Amino acid sequence: MATGTVRKGDPNWWRGAVIYQVYPRSFQDTSGDGIGDLQGITARLPHIASLGVDAIWLSPFFTSPMADMGYDVSDYCNVDPMFGTLADFDAMMAECERLGLKVIIDQVISHTSDQHPWFVESRASRTNPRADWYIWADPKPDGTAPNNWLSIFGGPAWEWDGVRKQYYMHNFLSSQPDLNFHNPDVQDAVLATVKFWLDRGVHGFRLDTVNYYFHDKQLRNNPPMVYDPDSTGLETDTNPYSMQHHLYDKSQPENIDFLKRLRALLDRYDCRTTVGEVGDADRSLTTLAIYTSGNDKLHMCYTFDLLSPRFTADHIRGVVSKCQEIVTNGWVCWAFSNHDVVRHVSRFMQAPEEREPIAKIAISVLSTLRGSICLYQGEELGLPEAELSFEDLRDPYGIRFWPAFKGRDGCRTPMVWEADQPLGGFSAGPKAWLPVPPEHLPLAVSAQDGIETSILAHYRETLAFRRAHGALLDGDMTFLDTQADLLAFVREKGGERLLFVFNLTREAQDYLLPVSLADCYPLPMPGYNPPVEDKVVRLAPFDVFCARL
Incomplete structure (x- = not known):
């Protein structure tokens, strides 16, 4: 069995590493409730190891009311009962160690759930010890929001609170209030939660929305986005958020010093890493370069440049060339798919018969680029995007903008393991949290394992080819x-x-x-x-x- 042990003990193991993203809700259910869990991940780790990857990245499994599928955390230092217990996490870590897999966990620290004790206390009054742990602001004289900032999930980025008689800021759902990183006590508290998991043995963190931590203290209005009518035109993607140039609600200069504090903490441990998610429109690569330069901030970042529908030589050459030009002293992590975008075979193919050749050549391209790479569960099977009805949606983003935008649930449907099982072997229960598309069943692991011409075999062989050639790593x-x-x-x-x-x-x-x-x-x-x-x-x-x- 292939494992990720070829660079064990190397502090730079992350450079050129292959990271496999696990979406816990949809990987393997062992309780029968239709929702994946940590014990299920542990049971399926041999499959991940067989691909020859170096690490797994776990999407959030922390205690949460699940308004945004776990990206609204109410306790950073515990496992949500939906997924199991801390003992289950420790057992998973032990199995990863046995298989030579490192573990990266999602750290969602730009915001919390509104049910987090920090926010419960903060909203209680303007004078309590955590009163300024979140971003509070008075209304304008006419009662409207302090400025024009927008939420990615729709509407203003401000929610009125009747107790404090102030607005609080939220870049996402109103139940996801943003932390005030200008407060050093907030930074200390967040870093303490990072240390909790470092002490538990995790090897790194995927930092959700890493450029959203700080906001402009003056709360200045964002200017409108200026588009070149001769190139792209006005591309709002059905969401007016992209009509603003986000100069003041993210990517603030104060973030640099916090990232240095974070890196100093990680450097107290051996062989740890960070990968930041940078969403910054036309500034993404510049932000990535700043955040990964100097060996004192983040180890690597990824942007959304290759998560577009474009799969052409010109686009890939343009993105990677620009990255090499701008990111001269840092490191990038590339991906074609993740839990937030339409699966790449569906984005790239023009006809169903192209699914298999595109799935194969996509991993061949990805595995030869300069940088580390992320794979998303199911792409090694060539899974296409699932077509779901509105009644099946669980994603608040999709529910808000339906039908112009169908949300992210189509890429989050359960992993298919057994082709002859009703739910593809994902769960023994009667129903999964999202439907298992019938068209996914013939693509299950059981149907491809041992077949030399399968997409699954191609992934294993291609990643072995990458490992065999040092020039492809760095x-x-x-x-x-x-x-x-x-x-x-x-x-x-x-x-x-x-x-x-x-x-x-x-x-x-x-x-x-x-x-x-x-x-x-x-x-x-x-x-x-x-x-x-x-x-x-x-x-x-x-x-x-x-x-x-």
Whole structure:
């Protein structure tokens, strides 16, 4: 069985690491209540290890009223009974250790649940010890909100509280009030919760909305977003949030010092890491560069640049080239899917028959990029986005903007393990928290395991290929000009130089090897071995050429 032990004990294990995201609600249910749990994750860890990944990332499992599926935390230092107990977490950690898997947990510290004791106390009066632990502001003389800031989940980012007779800020749901990081006591309390999990052995943290921690103390209005009418036009994505240029409600300079405090805490422990989620529109890569520079803040970050519907050579080359230009002293983590976006095979394919070739070439591209990579549960099976009815939705974001935006539940449906089970082996109960799409059942692990041509086998082989070549972990990356619509680049480290050419189009393409690369030796990637005739590589649609230089 493949494991992530190849870099065990290396403090830089995270550079070039492959991280597998587990969405606990939807991974494996052992209690029969239709909701995944920690014991279920433990039971299925051998599957994750078989892929050859280095770490798992667990979406939130903390105590929560679940208004936003656990991203509204009411106790940072305990497990919600829905998922099990701290003892279950410890057992999962022990099994991860046995299998050589590191554990990264979601740390949601920009906001809490309104049921967190901190907020309960804060809203009780203007004079209590935690009165300024959250962002409170007086109304304008006419009673309206302090400024024009908007919530991502719709409406103003301000909610009126009748007890304090003030507004409080919330970037997401009104039941997710934002913490006031300008208060050093808040920072201390948050870091204490981080330390709790470090002491319990976790190897790192995925930091939710890491650039949202601080707000502008003056509460200045955000200006409107200015769009170039000759390029994208006005793209609101059905949500007016994107009509503002978010200069003042996130990505504030004070965040730098807090991230340094966080890093100093992690540096007291061996082999720990952080990966920040940066959502900052056109500033995302600049913010990423700042947050990961200098070896004293975050280890790595990811942005949403490759989580778009575009799967073309131009787009990928443009994003990665810009990243290399801007992020000169930091590290990026790439992904095509996660729990917040439509599954990438559905975003990229134009017809059902393209699902399998796109699923395969997508992981081949991802595994050769410079950076660490994240995989989302089920993508190793090529699962498409689930089509759900409004009555099935649980995501407040989707419920708010239906039908223009269907929410995030379509990528969060349960993992399918057994093709011949009604709920795909996810649960022995009568019903899952979200429906298991019938079209997912034939793609279950049991249906693909042991099949040499399956997507699952392709993932295992491709990740093994990545591990076998040090140039792919943290080597340099240089893009090459092409005579056609192809993605071509060289990865190199030490004496190893590898050429990759990807045809992401639906037509056959020829790649003429440059004179400088003419003396190369084909090194077939798993699943691909196009012919070379007179220094011309003949690439079929969704084909890949690899050579050793």
